[in-house]
Every structure is written in C-alpha cells, then in structure tokens.
Amino acid sequence: MRRRQLMGGLAMASAGVSLHRPGLGAQVQPPRLPPRLKAGDEVGIVSPAGATFEPDRLDLVVDAVSALGFVPRVAPHALARYGYLAGTDAERAADLNAMFANPAIRALLPVRGDWGSARILPYLDYATIRANPKVLIGFSDISALLLGIHAQTGLVTFHGPHGITPWRGDQVELLRRVLMAGEALTYRNPLLGADQDRLMRDQGRILTLTAGQATGSLIGGNLSVISGIVGSPYLPDTTGAILFLEDVGEPPYRVDRMLTQLKLAGVLDGLAGFVFGQCTACGPGAGYGSLTLADILRDHIQPLGIPAYAGAWIGHVEPLWTLPIGLPVRIDASAGTIEMRSPAVL
Structure with a gap:
C-alpha cells in the first residue's frame, strides 16, 4: 500500500x-x-x-x-x-x-x-x-x-x-465465534482447495524464523500504515507485545525499507514475539539479485532472538481472521499458531 x-x-x-x-x-x-x-x-x-x-x-x-x-x-x-x-x-x-x-x-x-x-x-x-x-x-x-x-x-x-x-462462510464463522459467542480461538492456516486432498501443503505454508513460544498483547496490522504512524501517540507501545504485520503490492525493497524504519524507531525493541502474515503480490519480479521477502525477514527479525514465524493467514486474503488488537495471545512459531488467552468481548 x-x-x-x-x-x-x-x-x-x-x-x-x-x-x-x-x-x-x-x-x-x-x-x-x-x-x-x-x-x-x-x-x-x-x-x-x-x-x-x-x-x-x-x-x-x-x-x-x-x-x-x-x-x-x-x-x-x-x-x-x-x-x-x-x-x-x-x-x-x-x-x-x-x-x-x-x-x-x-x-x-x-x-x-x-x-x-x-x-x-x-x-x-x-x-x-x-x-x-x-x-x-x-x-x-x-x-x-x-x-x-x-x-x-x-x-x-x-x-x-x-x-x-x-x-465467505468460514470468515463469518470466525467473526461470530469471537464477537458473538465470546470464544477464545486458536488460529492456524486453513487448508485450501487442492491442498485438502494432497500429501503436502502448497498454499499457506509457514516459515519458522526462530522457534519457540511467546505470550504478549497482540499489536499489528498493515506494515505501510504502521510505518506511517511511527513516532505518533497513535502507535501503541510494543514492549512485550506480539507484533504482526501484513501488506499487499509492495516490492521487497519497500518492505525492507519499512521494516528498517520500524527497527530504527525502536518498534522492534523489546518484542515478545513476531508474526508476519501474507504479503500479496510482494515478489521480487524480474529484478536480478533482489532480496526475497524471506531474506528480509531473516535480516531484521532473526537477530531479535524471539519466537517468530512468517506466512500466517493474515492480510489481503480469504478467509479473513477476526484478531483482537490489544488482547494477550500466545504464539507457537514452530506450529504456526496464534492462541487467544481469553475472550475478547464481555
């Protein structure tokens, strides 16, 4: 964006x-x-x-x-x-x-x-x-x-x-369970299309950047938007948080630039965990020698030494999950899961 x-x-x-x-x-x-x-x-x-x-x-x-x-x-x-x-x-x-x-x-x-x-x-x-x-x-x-x-x-x-x-029906179900039934859900990538009848997963694969589990308040959203409010009183303190990011239509060098901005601004300091969702149409294209998205995430996130994974089903994709901003969650970077620790509604 x-x-x-x-x-x-x-x-x-x-x-x-x-x-x-x-x-x-x-x-x-x-x-x-x-x-x-x-x-x-x-x-x-x-x-x-x-x-x-x-x-x-x-x-x-x-x-x-x-x-x-x-x-x-x-x-x-x-x-x-x-x-x-x-x-x-x-x-x-x-x-x-x-x-x-x-x-x-x-x-x-x-x-x-x-x-x-x-x-x-x-x-x-x-x-x-x-x-x-x-x-x-x-x-x-x-x-x-x-x-x-x-x-x-x-x-x-x-x-x-x-x-x-x-x-979609699966999207509506998640919304109803979180916002109406008050359930505390565990999110994992869905099996889509032909993957439901295959021995291996083709879509929705996860990439574990650093194995482990972590608990913290879930904070995040669109990377371009977040990079635009850094330094303002409208970005929550991310100390001890699980930060999740997603985007669409951004070439790798722009993702690199925005993650660098978050790093230099201190947003990545003190995180408990990190989740990168989908970055739709964010490939290197025909650019010779371009870093890949995985390269960029390894450069910025692995040195933090916190549980982190990429490929979560978050972003400009279907079905959209209903995720609570500001609620404690637990992530498992090896299993690729986000677990709500409590209901998000009264």
Whole structure:
C-alpha cells in the first residue's frame, strides 16, 4: 500500500495532542473489552478512509450486515467524497464520534480501506470512545484506527473484515465465534482447495524464523500504515507485545525499507514475539539479485532472538481472521499458531 502521508507535528499540536518520542508509541492503556454482539444489534456503517464511488457498494455492505443478523445504520457521510477520500477529515471523524456516542450502536463497520484513516486520528473524541466501548473491526488502512483507538483508550479492536470484503462462510464463522459467542480461538492456516486432498501443503505454508513460544498483547496490522504512524501517540507501545504485520503490492525493497524504519524507531525493541502474515503480490519480479521477502525477514527479525514465524493467514486474503488488537495471545512459531488467552468481548 503506497502511502506516504504522515501526520505532521503541527497538525497534532493544533489539535491538542501531545507528541511522544519516536518509536516509543503511546503509553500503555489497560485493555477495555467491548460488549459482545447479539442478533438484532445495530451496526454503524462508516467510511473513515477511501471514498465509495459506486452507491451499490454501500448497498452490498448493508445487505451483508442484515444477513449477519444485525440492523444496519448508515453514517451521514458514508457516500461523501472529497477527492479520493470519503469526505473531509472533519466529516469522517464526526461520523465515527457520533457512532461511538450513540448508545444504540453496538459496533462500527467501515465500508472499505484504501487511504485516509490516519488523517482523522487527531479529531476523534477519545474520551467518548473510552466511555462507550464498542466493537470496531477492519483491516488494511483501517489499521490506523484500530491501533490509534487502542493506544488512546485501551479499547480492544479487531483486525478483520470490513464491509466490502467477500463474506465467505468460514470468515463469518470466525467473526461470530469471537464477537458473538465470546470464544477464545486458536488460529492456524486453513487448508485450501487442492491442498485438502494432497500429501503436502502448497498454499499457506509457514516459515519458522526462530522457534519457540511467546505470550504478549497482540499489536499489528498493515506494515505501510504502521510505518506511517511511527513516532505518533497513535502507535501503541510494543514492549512485550506480539507484533504482526501484513501488506499487499509492495516490492521487497519497500518492505525492507519499512521494516528498517520500524527497527530504527525502536518498534522492534523489546518484542515478545513476531508474526508476519501474507504479503500479496510482494515478489521480487524480474529484478536480478533482489532480496526475497524471506531474506528480509531473516535480516531484521532473526537477530531479535524471539519466537517468530512468517506466512500466517493474515492480510489481503480469504478467509479473513477476526484478531483482537490489544488482547494477550500466545504464539507457537514452530506450529504456526496464534492462541487467544481469553475472550475478547464481555
């Protein structure tokens, strides 16, 4: 995801937000669990990032929310447009603030990602969000919201489907088990297609970088997005955390550059464990002598000496897992598993 916009220090200062030293992230907030969802709950449909240019895309999200057994409530600016953004920063932030303030709304579901979530972080009402914990779920560019809100409020957020993702049955099952049944799941890569009838696995293989098990709060999301909020108060402190990363459409040298940025900023210091998901369309292409993704991960992660593996089924893939940001998990870098240590909802 080729995003280069960074929130400027002057913009944060004008919004009354104190800056933290680069790499240290926000102060640790105690985890706050949202109430579990149940059939008939109202779900707010918001557009915090990219514009939805075709109205029928929004109709699809409304249909999906209804099919899940919830009542859809569309935010006023869901179809707004300011260039490639779904309205101005003020409009997009106002929709999220209103949804969190509305006691009838039990969850927020973004229509899509693209770019723009980081721009509204200084304009969110974190006191209201803290006082009204709700399910917030999404991935890709929505990582900025998931991490920023968790950093500022302690609310456990969810890396999972957003509105226009294909709502496959296996994806829906995971969401229901985590957000409605309150189960503590163990995630391992699924067997897909022909692999179900083969002696060996072709898709979804894992690469153990450093064997072992580790426990810590799960923090992570899209690598490009995370690298764009390094040094801000919207990246949680990663000390003692399990960091997971994923991306799409990035050549190896860009992945290398972003991981180097995290390393130089101190984000990788003090991690308990590391998981790299899928990096779709991130191969070296025809570039002679390019480092591979595996080379880059070995260079940056193996020297940390912590349990770490790559190839987890996290990213721009199907089915999307529903993973709790800020909740303690245990990873096994040899087995390629992520185990929730407790339910993520009340």
